[in-house]
Amino acid sequence: MIRKIIKIDEEKCVGCGLCANACQEGAIAIVDGKAKLVREDYCDGLGNCLPVCPTGAIAFEEREAPAFDEEAANAQKAQECSVPQGCPGKVAKTLRRQPAPSADAEPGPSELMQWPVQIKLAPVNAPYFEGANLLIAADCTAYAYAGFHRKFMKNR
Known part of the structure; x- marks a missing residue:
């Protein structure tokens, strides 16, 4: 399905992790010092990550992506050890x-x-x-x- 989803510009990303902390669904992680959209189906497209990025490395784009799976994202959050x-x-x-x-x-x-x-x-x-x-x-x-x-x- 074509939907609104985030895109991370690795050239601009400084790996601060603020976006990963802001993403309540767990769609973003820091991998090899850069933010990555690790689960497209966890991205709700609301953009909690956008305003916290100090370098403007995150933007929306309309593209083919799996539908947001709220149930799976919530199940993942429940499993995380805090x-x-x-x-x-x-x-x-x-x-x-x-x-x-x-x-x-x-x-x-x-x-x-x-x-x-x-x-x-x-x-x-x-x-x-x-x-x-x-x-x-x-x-x-x-x-x-x-x-x-x-x-x-x-x-x-």
């Missing part, structure tokens, strides 16, 4: 400090008090942000600079 707290990277965790090493130890144990260390993954209402001093460093600084934890994070 993590109780959502994405593991978004779960606020507090790590326990280890006893302090001697002053001459190099480089020493991590001074991290929470994981993840990426600000965009840390929930802003996490308990470890209450009354905390926030250190913002460039991407690899904490790993490339040997004394980073001791100099900037210890006892803070």
Whole structure:
């Protein structure tokens, strides 16, 4: 049957996954770093994926495609296993400090008090942000600079 269905331009796609998250039917997946329409029969043609795409890689087209199978899409959603707290990277965790090493130890144990260390993954209402001093460093600084934890994070 000819119907309205999405088309993904792989050249424009950056593989962010926002479209796959927005697609409630599970028609889109990230495959080899690019968004793919993996099940044409799961695409309802409503386009929840279009407005979330930051590069405009998704558009509608009228073409020959299997009819939307709402029953199959719903059955697939029911089978999917979900993590109780959502994405593991978004779960606020507090790590326990280890006893302090001697002053001459190099480089020493991590001074991290929470994981993840990426600000965009840390929930802003996490308990470890209450009354905390926030250190913002460039991407690899904490790993490339040997004394980073001791100099900037210890006892803070």
